[in-house]
Amino acid sequence: MSQKLRQHIEEIVKITDEEFEYVLSHFTYRKFLMNQYVIQERDYVKYDYFVLNGLLKSWQLDEKGKPHIVLFATENWWISDPQAFYNQTKATLNIDCLEDSETLYISLDNREKLCTEMRKMEYFFRKKTTSGYVASQKRILSLISFNAKERYDYFTQQYPDLLQRVPKTLIASYLGITRETLSRLTSQ
């Protein structure tokens, strides 16, 4: 099971068995059930979660009480409240499970420790953060330059598997449109 983390790391840097054992010793395994919360608004955010399997979402309520999806995380994704995690402050995001999910989580201290002790892991995390940044720049561009239909098409192209696993209402929330508008887009 934890081999998934190794494969994930080795997409970026090659490591030995011993190195991986050492890396893994900085993570803790935890299983969450469907609908269970991983992080709640106002919690201190101690960990970054690597998803072994399952499906989670991070989201925020607006002042009118509407939820907005920041991210869906499936197998091989990382999920947390980055702002709160890196600054070790309270969450403004919520994270909960759309499916039963298994995770390996790591504290900021352990992450910094790995970065300090292993240049490869420092490189790995740096690459991950960078690609997360690049991905969010792309999402920003899609939000400012695409209309509802174009954003939906872009989503289906990027995450075809999520279409089956995530209720349309939540996809609409991720896209910044209402479920009714999304329904009309897909029924035509």
Added chain:
Amino acid sequence: MSQKLRQHIEEIVKITDEEFEYVLSHFTYRKFLMNQYVIQERDYVKYDYFVLNGLLKSWQLDEKGKPHIVLFATENWWISDPQAFYNQTKATLNIDCLEDSETLYISLDNREKLCTEMRKMEYFFRKKTTSGYVASQKRILSLISFNAKERYDYFTQQYPDLLQRVPKTLIASYLGITRETLSRLTSQ
């Protein structure tokens, strides 16, 4: 002038005079004129630019020929096409100057070299990338949960100085609305 870079770095890590001299030796100074291009779509992106003064924008044309602003960069900001810079591929963004601008730029190799040789600089760049990521997550949330007026108010609150320096047309493009809609928002 290059003291600005030092101050910027020292907001995150303290460095000695010698260390700063060494860091600085990895950067090159370049001045750009108003309307001059720093990066053009399809260029290879060799550098990340630290802005000493002036004002630049990064943007992309959509298929209808409309420009969309990804970022405005003033004093103490970094600007590049991150995707192309980190992967050393061709730009999909354009970067040009709204004002005469002075920059210190660094190549990816030199950046990696500094990260390898100086843990402090590795930490500095990691922090920078992280805070860029956090900032773009916030912008995503503002785009999916705010209407035009709310996005404009959020912009004025975040970047009050840019209101004076950037034409309204470009602010509208950054917000993902038309200049006419923005004009009506501000005249009421």
Added chain:
DNA sequence: CAATAACCGTGATTTTTATCACGCTCATTT
């Protein structure tokens, strides 16, 4: 100094999207 272009406001209209309302299906619970 006239000509030009950038920038901005605003009216009229159209298009897009949100809101409100209702009903259907399907799975889960009692």
Added chain:
DNA sequence: AAATGAGCGTGATAAAAATCACGGTTATTG
């Protein structure tokens, strides 16, 4: 087996934003 609720589609209407069009101001340029 009936009851409940989540998920989804869809009609009618309202609201938000885009589009098209025009004019006015200001700065720049030939």
